[in-house]
Structure formats: structure tokens, C-alpha cells
Amino acid sequence: xxxxxxxxxxxxxxxxAPVELKCNYSYSGSPELFWYVQYSRQRLQLxxxxxxxxxxxxxxxxxxxxxxxxxxKKPFAQEEDxxxxxxxLSGTQGGSEKLVFGKGTKLTVNP
Amino acid sequence: SQTIHQxxxxxxxxxxxxxxxxxTVEGTSNPNLYWYRQAAGRGxxxxxxxxxxxxxxxxxxxxxxxxxxxxxxxxxxSKKLLLSDSGFYLCAWSTYRDSPLHFGNGTRLTxx
Numbered sequence: 001x002x003x004x005x006x007x008x009x010x011x012x013x014x015x016x017a018p019v020e021l022k023c024n025y026s027y028s029g030s031p032e033l034f035w036y037v038q039y040s041r042q043r044l045q046l047x048x049x050x051x052x053x054x055x056x057x058x059x060x061x062x063x064x065x066x067x068x069x070x071x072x073k074k075p076f077a078q079e080e081d082x083x084x085x086x087x088x089l090s091g092t093q094g095g096s097e098k099l100v101f102g103k104g105t106k107l108t109v110n111p
Numbered sequence: 112s113q114t115i116h117q118x119x120x121x122x123x124x125x126x127x128x129x130x131x132x133x134x135t136v137e138g139t140s141n142p143n144l145y146w147y148r149q150a151a152g153r154g155x156x157x158x159x160x161x162x163x164x165x166x167x168x169x170x171x172x173x174x175x176x177x178x179x180x181x182x183x184x185x186x187x188x189s190k191k192l193l194l195s196d197s198g199f200y201l202c203a204w205s206t207y208r209d210s211p212l213h214f215g216n217g218t219r220l221t222x223x
Binding site: 034036038042043044045046049084086090098100101103104106 | 213217
């Protein structure tokens with residue numbers, strides 16, 4: 001079964017500090033992983049996907065198949081990074097593609 | 112505890128046929144309700160959201176419509192499906208606008 005776990009419901013850091021939002025997954029096949037972000041009063045939007053290997057707004061995420069993790073990292077957090085972050089996995093289950101979300105982590109960056 | 116039910120899990124429909132996807136939430140009242148779609152190779156797109164019975168906001172013009180006949184029921188419909196309507200549809204709810212989203216299991220729609 002596909003499963004995404006975000007162990008931290010809340011994460012609070014100070015501006016300029018490094019931040020890491022954890023995401024672990026369970027999937028027997030070859031997954032496609034995403035991070036979505038929802039800023040206050042805005043819609044959910046795609047932040048990055050692992051196949052792109054890109055850095056968006058200073059965030060990066062590396063897929064670690066050995067640890068089945070896809071942690072989101074940023075070396076220096078900014079106040080505008082405060083938002084809800086969701087990790088998601090796209091895979092095939094029962095012959096059908098499926099997108100599964102974690103429960104989300106609320107990141108607060110304090111001044 | 113709150114739960115969200117979305118059905119069917121998979122659906123194959125011919126072009127021109129109608130569509131009805133249903134989503135219900137239990138264990139909470141007056142939730143914000145959302146319909147999202149993920150098309151192949153793209154991120155999630157918000158289609159509709161609702162803050163109350165009969166209150167529907169459409170985010171993108173398209174071939175789909177949504178209705179909220181009861182507080183915890185959200186229905187996605189189409190009178191005539193197009194090939195481009197194929198995709199993965201997710202229903203979600205939240206307590207209020209900035210609270211965490213809770214997602215259903217999704218419906219994989221294939222229009223043939």
C-alpha cells in the first residue's frame with residue numbers, strides 16, 4: 001500500500017536557521033514524490049518534484065530510496081516560508097495511478 | 112474522529128457521458144470542501160471549493176461543475192465528458208481556510 005508519513009505536525013524555527021521537513025514513504029514500486037505548499041489564504045501549489053531535481057525558493061529535496069525518505073530542506077529559513085507543507089507520493093495501486101498525501105507539517109519561521 | 116469518503120476509486124467513461132463523483136465527510140460540521148485534479152505530468156489544480164451549503168467557487172472555467180446539497184457532501188459533475196477530463200480527482204476538507212487539508216483517496220477517471 002502507498003503511505004506517506006510526515007512525523008511533525010508543527011515545526012518552528014528562527015529566521016536564518018536551517019529547516020528540514022521530514023517525509024517518509026511506503027511504496028513497493030518506483031515512486032514519484034512531490035512537495036506541495038499552502039501559504040496563508042492561498043491555494044495549494046506544487047513546490048517541487050523529485051524527478052526535476054530542482055531548487056525552488058531555496059528548497060531542495062532528495063529522494064533516498066534506501067531510507068524511503070524525501071525530506072525537504074532549506075539552509076536559511078525566511079519568514080515568508082511559513083506555511084503548510086505536504087509531501088505526496090504518486091504511484092500505481094491495483095493497476096490505477098494514485099496520489100497520496102501526508103498529513104502536512106505547519107512550518108512557522110519566527111523573526 | 113473525522114473521515115472523508117470519496118467514490119468511486121476508479122471510473123472509465125466514454126466521451127459525452129455524464130459524470131458524478133461524490134465526496135462525504137464525517138465527524139465535523141461546516142467544513143470547507145475542495146475538489147482538486149491532477150492531470151498527467153502536472154501538479155494539483157484546484158477546481159472548486161465550498162465554504163457552505165450551496166456556496167461554490169469555481170477556480171477554472173471548464174466542463175465540470177460542483178454542488179454541495181448537504182453540509183458534508185460535495186459532488187463533482189459533468190453533463191458531457193471530454194477526453195481532457197481524464198485525470199486523478201481528489202476531494203479534501205479543512206476546518207477553516209488556513210487549517211490543514213485532509214484528502215480523500217481519490218478517483219482515477221479515464222475518459223475513452
